[in-house]
Amino acid sequence: MSFASLGLIDQITRTLAALHYHTPTAVQAQAIPAVLAGRDVMAAAQTGTGKTAGFTLPLLQRLVMDGGQVASNSVRALVLVPTRELAEQVHESVRAYGAGLPLRTMVAYGGVSINPQMMRLRKGVDLMVATPGRLLDLQRQNAVRFDRVQALVLDEADRMLDLGFSRDIDKLMALLPDKRQTLLFSATFSDPIRALAGKLLHDPVNIEATPRNTTVRAIRQWIVPVDKKRKPELFLHLLARHGWGQVLAFVKTRKGVDELVGLLDAKGLASDAIHGDKPQPARLRALERFKAGEVRILVATDVAARGLDIDELPVVVNVDLPIVAEDYVHRTGRTGRAGASGEAVSLVCADEVQLLAAIEALTGQVLPRQEEAGFEAEHRVPQTNAGGQVVKKPKKPKKSKQEKARADAPVVQEDVRFRR
16 A cells, blocks of 8 residues: 555655655554545554654645635644644654645744744644644734634644643634534543544544554563652662663653752763753753753653654653553653564552553553562552452451450460379
8 A cells, every 4th residue: 555545646645755654554544535535533543653644644635735825814724732842743744744835834832932923823824733722822812813724633632632631622612613624633542532522523534543542562561669769779770780772761740850860960871851840942952862862861751751753762661650541651652663662661669559550451451560689669569450450468357256265365384294
């Protein structure tokens, strides 16, 4: 199967050939014809399988084929994403795939000046990649109008529809035309999110290019039980023992990220950090340094779980397990991309056993445990089963009153001196 056989025009197929894209992935083969046909789509596929091209390529073609001049401060197609990093990554793909096409595109997110984005919108934009908060800021300042929107994409749709973004998404939906094409793409979809998504879509094409909510098969995954206070020490030990060239490490809090980077710096290990308190230029600079190999270890909160496309990343370490089970799939998906192999190791303490159980229930697997000599946990991490349940120790049978009385009675020993 070729991209041309999916109905893409010559200009786009030539661009793909120049980028060395010759054979569509499973999600692309199913999504591209559906989007070209104007259908709503709900697509689930593992990270690193080409979801971005699955919606970008046919959208670019529809915009070109529809023609027409875009009006001032108007947008014809919107791609909404949850993080700044993902916004940059998706827009880079849009520019690459749309090379040579007579289309205007842009990216908009917070953490940077809004003025250049407002100036860019004055001439109108064919396709815009944006985070919801900044898009609403632009709308409030009358910098963007939505009456010409033909297509809406929610990338990482599960995150876009959860409680963290639902209010902004609701506001935006009320501003968009009712008649539009809506596309939802993500690696994970929980049942409640699927139910909610059903209200946004009209007669959608449902695509599941891989089994629901699964991690990439090429990734070797395991957990190391350890006490919470010894996690940083264990992380340093694993770095030395395995000799990983580059590591993306996830930590629960911004403070935890900074503390781990400080420890790594003190040990002379080149590292950098990405979290929500860092200004966007610093976040992008950290990512570029990591991609260029200038930094061996990138420590991040879940702001980096989605949107980091790093070629041949050998290992992801979950120093802390994610609060939301679906984020485990997205974290581990930073390695093992495009068919490559990778490793994902999680440092798990007793307090995290419920998080572990939720991850195993979501992914349908029990993660193998590997004790690390010298780091055995004093506080035991309970076992879990294939159903994502914590296996409790069997309770001892209760004793009867007579047994308790006998057990509590003093033991009288016979004095052998009076035996006859």
